[in-house]
Amino acid sequence: MAARKGSEASNASKANISKDDLLTYYRDMLLIRRFEEKAGQLYGMGLIGGFCHLYIGQEAVVVGLEAAAEDGDKRITSYRDHGHMLACGMDPKGVMAELTGREGGLSKGKGGSMHMFSKEKHFYGGHGIVGAQVPLGAGLAFADKYNENGRVTFTYFGDGAANQGQVYETFNMAALWKLPVIFVIENNQYAMGTAQKRSTSTPDLYTRGEAFGIPGEIVDGMDVLAVKAAGEKAVAHCRAGDGPYILEVKTYRYRGHSMSDPAKYRTREEVQKMREERDAIEHVRELLLAGKHATEDELKAIDKEIKAVVNESAEFAKESPEPALSELWTDIYADDAAQA
């Protein structure tokens, strides 16, 4: 049950990665990055308002874990949610139009950047209160266990959220009831302007389940293959009925916490170093080129293709009309037909 460091499994399964898989991860990560860059741009133009938390730098986390998921598995996360939605296949147009608050958005413009959902893709939000999605994710797993459907739930939260009390209430119940939930701590090392070492008494978050008997593992979140391998192990554990699993995925966000964060709590050099030496997309790009799985030209073509998808989503998000004013009064209560 002990938590452990490192992941030998990741090296073993790296060998088994196919060219197609690598290309898929490259494409998925690139889509997130380009999408987020575009979102940042639209924010600058005033087309997106309020809070907007970009996922740039963390792409390998969600892409690696999605690669370990099966159809029907669920996911839930915080407000830093655009990457998760794109990775699980939600329509970039619908996401971008929600960012601009338009009728064509996934929440009809009523949720915004932090609140989107998709029943079809089993994406359960998009939550603005730090830590609140953790019991919700365990609840989704509770429903799956109740329904005996073999599904697992990926419950994502940050290093800051990991200090919330309800997280530990949830760990206890999830272990007690052996819920099929993977707690993914996206440790991007900062909670807004607070570096992790300034907020946590013990830096190793993957050991936080030990008291509850939940195994945990630390994972290199800048290596999509390592993330996938760890994800597969966690999924197998959950599906075998052995209860929850913790993955502390070490990652890094390149941009500020939200659009209005001048990010003075870390040096430009620190960010630059991560970008240059550890960038997750560059890493896959090198694997593709080194393994002669793709040529520079082929990768350029993918870039172009992704850019087109993103531009199309931005166009859609600009052109989609604002929601009808009558929408103000809808969706407050579910259809009452069931009560009749």
Added chain:
Amino acid sequence: MATEILMPALSPTMEEGTLAKWLKNEGDTVAAGDIIAEIETDKATMEFEAVDEGILGKILVPAGTAGVKVNTPIAVLVEEGESADDVKPASPKADAPAPAAPVSAVEEAPHPVKAADTTPDWPEGTEMKSMTVREALREAMAEEMRGDASVYLMGEEVGEYQGAYKISQGLLDEFGAKRVIDTPITEHGFAGIAVGSAFGGLRPIVEFMTFNFAMQAIDQIINSAAKTLYMSGGQMGCPIVFRGPNGAAARVAAQHSQDYAAWYAQIPGLKVVMPYSAADAKGLLKSAIRDPNPVIFLENEILYGRSFDVPVLDDFTIPFGKAKIWREGTDVTLVSFGIGMAHTLEAADKLAEQGISAEVIDLRTLRPIDYDTVLTSVMKTNRCVTVEEGWPVGSIGNHLSAVIMERAFDYLDAPVINCTGKDVPMPYAANLEKLALITSDEVVDAVKKVTYR
């Protein structure tokens, strides 16, 4: 193609800023992600990164310029061999959405009062049997759990202990530990788990040992359960019942004696039920469990042991938003709910002895509220007194007074009086507790005031 670089908005409220410094000069090559300028907002100095690559063809706004409006072109980015004059203006205004038609966003002006729904709750001649509120609640849960396998009960001591107030007595035996679940003392956590399981398709009943402890979970109740349907544009509903005893019990002091009716009634997205009788407890709890929305079901410890007649029917429900007239009268309308009804009915008896005929309305549900029944009655009696256990500020009575004033002003012969609990934390001392709580005598006094007797 030459493109304009626009002054960016760097915070939710920024309208203009100072272009503090250019970090690139005209003619410099710029890569995506390079910092090209520093911009001061009212809050901070921010670095401004290039989104596209190219050559900084021309700087349009020199460093040090203050008051640069968001979306003003500040520079031109060109490609190799292009001139800054080839610029095709990025016209942000064209991107602005057409304003939606100026329909009024306000709910329609006060609707005329509709005839109150006076259909009886059960057919005349239905067999009745006497039952406590406790038994009625248990029957409602058991019946709904038999009928729908996705309904389960979760809470502290609901299983092996048979319920802190014995509402769930026998349910563990009948339904097993999968569906009657004992939780650790972790309200925020298990309320969240239950809400998540409702998103996942189940129909949880969450028992709070008392509603005082739901304060621990208020964030999940309001931010997660009540709002998600709206935030998801109608996709993700949350069929869940939060139930348990609410309000003062007896001598349990300030932290354990509080009526949350008005708190929850304030929240769009929640439904709020507060029954008085056993029949209402049963019929409304069954409706609550079937409702596709989050329902706050406020019970009362003192009422648990009281007996009332309950119809003997296979499937008996009471709809939300339909008040019950307990007693017809002509001189004054008394409106109450929950345990307030006990004081109100007692007051009506006393008033009758003094020749004052009171009409007594039990709201039963506080969201939705049956305004029509209240207004119809007030239009008849021209006087109204509201009765509740909760505090006076922002009370249900305050809200009803406002609605009556707005929609039946011309019918009023006296101001509406709100009888409420006193504006103090609940004291422990027996005498003080008695003073803090609402009494039937206070209701009688209020009625005398509005009837000028």
